[in-house]
Amino acid sequence: MSLQDRIESLKAKHAALETAIATETRRPYPNEPQIAVLKRQKLAIKDELARLGPPLTH
Template sequence: MDNVHLASLQAKHAGLEARIVSELQRPAPDASAIATLKKQKLRLKDEMARA
C-alpha cells in the first residue's frame, strides 16, 4: 500500500472520529449512528494495520 492511500485512510479515520465526538456532544446522541461510525472506523483501522 502506498503512502498516499495510507494517508487517505488516516484522514478518513480522523474524520470519523470527529463525527463520533460531534454526535456524542449533541443533547440526544443517536446511538445507532455512533455504532455505525465506530464500525466504519474499526474497518479503516484494520485496513491501515494490513498496510
C-alpha cells in the first residue's frame, strides 16, 4: 500500500467515524460511552494523518 493509498484509507475511516458520531448523537438516547470511543478513534486517525501528510480539511 502506497503512502497516498494509506492517506486515502484513513480519510475514508475518518469520514465514516464522523458519520457514526453524528448518527449516534441524533438518537433519542445517545450512547455517550460509545460516542467517546468513536471520538478517540477519530482523533487517532486525525493525528496519524497529520504525521503522514497535509492537514485534514473539513
